[in-house]
Amino acid sequence: MIPMRAISMFHATVKAGSISSAAQELGVTPSAISQQIHSLELFLGTSLMVKVGRQVKLTEAGERYFEMISNGVDQIAEATQRLRGYRAATVLTVRAAPTLSTKWLLPRLGSFIGRHPQIDVRIDGTNEPTNFDREDVDVDLRHGEGRWPGLFVEGLAEERFFPVCSPGIAAAGSLKPADFFRYRLIHSVKSAVQWPHWFATVGISPEQRWQRVLFDRSHMVVDAAAGGLGIALESNMMMWNELRDGRLVCPVPNPPPITAVTQWIVCPHDRLRLSKVRSFIEWLQAERDAWLAEVAAAGSPAAGIV
Template sequence: MQLPIRAIFVFHTAARLGSISKAAEELSVTPSAVSQQIQTLETQLGLTLMSKVGRRVMLTEAGERYFATITDEVERIAEATNLIRGYRSVTTLTVRATPTLSNKWLLPRLGAFLDRNPDLDIRIDGTNEPTTFRREVVDIEIRHGDGRWPGMFVEGLAEEDFFPACSPDYAPAGSLTAAELPRFRLIHSVKSQAQWPRWFALAGVEPGERWARVSFDRSHMAIDAAAGGMGIALESTLMMERELESGRLICPVAAPPPIRLVTQWIVCPHEHLRQRKVRLFLDWLRAERAGWEMRRRNARAALSAPEPPPAALSAAPRRRSVPAPG
């Protein structure tokens, strides 16, 4: 049987873009021509590869498997063809990650990844919704959760340390005991796996029935609020990395009880690991993790350092408590 090369490339383009019209625009043909090529391929394979959902197309389970299987080969053919023509091919890597991880950890590092891989374009889909890989064109995901997703490739991104953090203008570093924290406004990340009641229990503190608080449904909002002097947040070193390194956030508690969790996980179907672009991204993530963990060990050492003498504390900004709720 003669291979329907044209139809295969058209299907790959539509699957990658998730749209018949976008595929037609990229290929400089009409949408009906794209649909016809896909129908031709489906007829030859005896399988339904795509179904329409509104204005978009979704891959069927067979379509998802076929797309994952042919992607590396299609990209190699496209790269070889463009090299012969004297052009450099560009491949798109689609990554889904939570908004906070995308904003606070991934975005500052992406430039280095792209500089190292000039043949790759990257698309970041910042959402908390887990990927349904059978129906969505996502190559790899960094997912918030407990790591229990049977049948998937799952690898923890990093172990995070959670501790109280605030602006040094709100309370100086190491100037408070755990028992004093309920006098201050406490910032809550409602979706975080580390919550204030657990931290107080570890610290052996009964915070009382009511305390001044403000809640956010995104950790990056809680971090920005704490850095802006709104109160004290309970957040992780992974998400607060830039603010901690710049001094915009400090830990106001001397010797805080540790909470260490893996909350972010690298997730994808096992077959996606065959794709060169996914392997490159995964190797880069592991290298970035190694560098981050080295800096984290240094930060732990700093947190456990002896408290500064009283004279040094007296020159620090005055801490601001808030009235206890009535």
């Protein structure tokens, strides 16, 4: 049997720099540590350290052995502390783009927490895709085109893109596309649908210059439009609360049906065996279905909602 107690005491002694310091840290006597290290040396058949005054010095074999076990012992210690610290709780780490986190996920998250009080949720709001081999992330709600081989990938929902503005700028359905050039156009530089594409879809050649303001986060675009800065082109998923509350309306009747799936549920296949991951994905799917039903019941963009 591998002498784990002796290994942990050897590891602690090397990190502390002396047997006495390690003994104080571990709450044992120095002689107990000396005995454990001696038993480990007998088990391995080689000397690991020698005393130099009050300090200890690793032998060549000791240096190699410490290098080989150090990461593993540290990981065991961290895992043990996490489990002790959280007791029966389980931590679920979700990475999601800032706009999806702020505008869609956060308003709904309370229902997941209420159903699963034993799960502590950590939201990591960033656009950077997760490296699951190196990062402690369970689920990635990722923006993109959905092509990530080797991972579980499921589209969150089909979104519809159309122009919106504050009702103080223009009433719902009151403008023609050609009228837009009288207003400032708000650009979301990372959006899947851009203004040139929308104008081409409605058969208009944009003027060479128009007033515009650009943002690199869609939630800033939504807030700017709701604040009366101009007309934005965004996804109904990202601005649903503002549409439902009447803070944003679609200023043109019958906008072209431009749709896309831009948000994806992503994780390694082996993560699906974890109950916390399965619970979260099943909750996401249910929330998605409820939102799509709400969208279908709301009507058309010309009515100022969808």
